[in-house]
Amino acid sequence: MADNHVSDESVQHSDENSVEDIKRRRFITGITAGFGAVGGAMAVTPFVMSMSPSERAKNAGAPVQYDYSKIQEGQMVKVEWRGKPVVLLKRTPEMMQGLKEIEGSLADVMSDQSIQPEYAKNEDRSDPAKPELLVMEGVCTHLGCSPVEKLAIGPDPQMGDDSQGGFFCPCHGSKFDLAGRVYKNVPATTNMPVPPFKFEGNVIVIGDDVGRA
Amino acid sequence: MKKLSTLLVSILASITLSSTAFAAGGGGVTLDEPYINMSDKASLQNGAKLFVNYCLSCHNAEYARYNRVAEDLEIPLYQLKQNLMFTTDKEGDLMKTTMPAEDAKDWFGVTPPDLTLVSRVRKPNWVYTYLRAFYRDDSSPSGWDNSLFEKVAMPHAMYELQGVQSLVERLPIDASGKIIDKDKVELDENHTLVGNAIFELSHPGEMTPAEFDKAMADLTGFLVYLAEPAIMKRKTIGVYSIAFLLILMGLCYLLKKEYWRDLH
């Protein structure tokens, strides 16, 4: 604003200032503005941070524990974690076999486009140490509905005549297999996410995989 | 004009000073001052241990969370779970007592107050003096009384540590709570002075009076922390922000000088 002076008795004409004067003025203005910008950024930080999850939210969203030894073969339970249904399904050998047979009709067989921890990025989408146990957020990747389980192998009005079991989303008709992998040609395009989990004896900890064996 | 400003500043200063003195004095009670150091983590951890063992069984600290205490006091999580968490197994939970409030009211006549903020309501010196001022009084329902808080409903929670003491006399004090003729007070190892009360130790506890005083200073320190967890951080942030602002002010002053060079 150095050239914005009003011609006035109290204010010298700006062209009376030498080149050095203008340079010095620009330098001081620049460095002050720089410092001020840093200060402004520091002042904004606490306000931005205050909107992230509080200790209460973190505690409510803390990992949940479940004794998975209670689950029978072929049985499914739902556990709530961070307000989402987490599916725990102990798959039978027939179900595991069925997963292989339908690979041709799936959109993301190897889960390359989908969200899961590294240890669950495989065909079964489970921990190789316990391949039969599916741990998955039961949330459709299309618009967030909760798909209905269709565990029976055989004809099903929604899943089709040669269903190997799976999940069907009642909202917009997306279909998933028993590993949560999405079928081709349905609204959803990615597999249902797998949360971080770990085992502590008979207990599965959902939401935490720190110190995972 | 100069004179007026000077007058104003001096009036302002004297009022601030006198009112601070008023706020700190508490008016008419004698309080002892504990040595508290917020960077002495061992002392605060000891205070935390005393708190969960002796206070939390009846009192809540319902705004504080275990994991936050552990983090601020540098207590490892496994130690927290083993030594401090008796009421829950979830480390992010609030520090709540297991005693139902109605039962407590039946037993003591009053619901034990929440202790999260006690050191801000009562002030640390009061807490420190109160904790050491319980004495045996068979005429009271609980069998205990307190020379700072007369007819208190609470029994002495830490008599195992302190031992049992009886009240010998209360020394006369002036309006500001100072003991008159403090120089003339003489104590042997069986007598202690807490506030303006002299106690005689009739049954010694697990700790000597000096050890117990130190333990209560630790506990008071923990309560100061508990009332305002931000106290651990705010002074450090304060030093940096003010240092930054001083530099910025210097720069702004140069900038002002620079622009005002135009004027004559």
Next chain:
Amino acid sequence: MAIHRHDNHKSANGFMKWMDDRMPVTKVWNEHLAEYMAPKNFNFWYYFGSLAILVLVIQLVTGIFLTMHYKPDAALAFASVEYIMRDVPYGWLIRYMHSTGASMFFVVVYMHMFRGIIYGSHREPRELVWLIGCVIFVALMAEAFMGYLLPWGNMSYWGAQVIISLFDVIPYFGPMLTEWIRGDFVISDATLNRFFAFHVILLPLILVALVFLHLVALHHVGSNNPDGIDIYEELDENGHPKDGIPFHPYYTVKDLVGVCGFLIIYLGIIFFFPDLGGIFLEKDNFATANPLQTPPDIVPLWYFTPFYSILRASTDTLLQFFAYSSVIIAVAAALLTKFEIKVKAGILVAGIVAALVFMNSSGKAWGVILMAAAIVCFFLLPWLDRSPVRSIRYRSWPFKVALAIFIVAFFILGYLGMNAPTPVKTLMAQVCTCIYFAFFVLMPWFTSIGKTKPLPTRLTMPAEH
């Protein structure tokens, strides 16, 4: 539709030209900053105007962020404040900024008002600037009072209880009115909820609007200065005041220094003394509201204490004194002035009527009236002040003496209001209350006597120039 182009202000570039054709951006910038001519001799006292705007912005921003976590519910409010202090990341900092900001707002506003009084900024032609400022002061007091209930601490509760009960003294309607204000028979959830609505929406809107009007009026008449002389008469060949300088950049850069200085004090309190020894955050307010237990000393926060002292000082003794004084002042006015005989008779009758009213009414009612009157006095200042000059630099000695005594009395009242009353302190408060009102009542007299110094024709610059 043809765009009406304003040619009087050159737009810097294409974008600004596009904007200026549709909205007076450059015009407003120039009129209120780049070409707003401010007197060149502003001193220390002139920082507080821009600082008041800064604190207003701080309070608005921190308030918005506190609202994201606060619960206006009697069962949850206290815990939600502790939630902010502990569980919300940096919530403690935002809360301390807001609580300290409230006190600093009053520090800044009191300094700003004092500046106005010593340099005659309330005098013609700036009466409206002053009046709007007084309304801002009242709105600010309402804002602070309602905000103080929100933490739902025990002092919040009892402070609101005492202040709302003041309306009880209004004849006939009083009890109905207090119930209406509380929305209940006691201070309750309903009261908290409506105070929350007023505190976060209504009063901030009013405050921002009033500040805007304050500036509009100020920029219409131009700023006063420490010499209290009119700089808008001595113009140079361009029609600019010879002693004026553009507000921007000269006062913007100068105010930046003031902002830094203010922030150092403000953050110093926040980070090192957030309670300020119980003055900014009272210890009883760390206990949750308890309708069964009054705190031992109910005192308002420091910025209300001068007025609270006046309220408490109102006893029969004070009213008797007022009765005698009104007679004496009326007699003195009748004997010593040169009014017509009819006017003198009127003054005498008025004095006697006032005396009778004072003698026959209750101290409680008068406490409330006096407290309100103490604030109303500020509104009347432009018309009570009859000095031929504006600035204290050229005023006669009686004004300087009166102002010094008034300021001392104001501080003593403030100090007494923070303490529990004793007979001696009540007497002191009564003396200071008399001084307080005498300052305003006698102002037309003491501002018109004594010899003023001759005014300079141009501004006097501070020593550094």
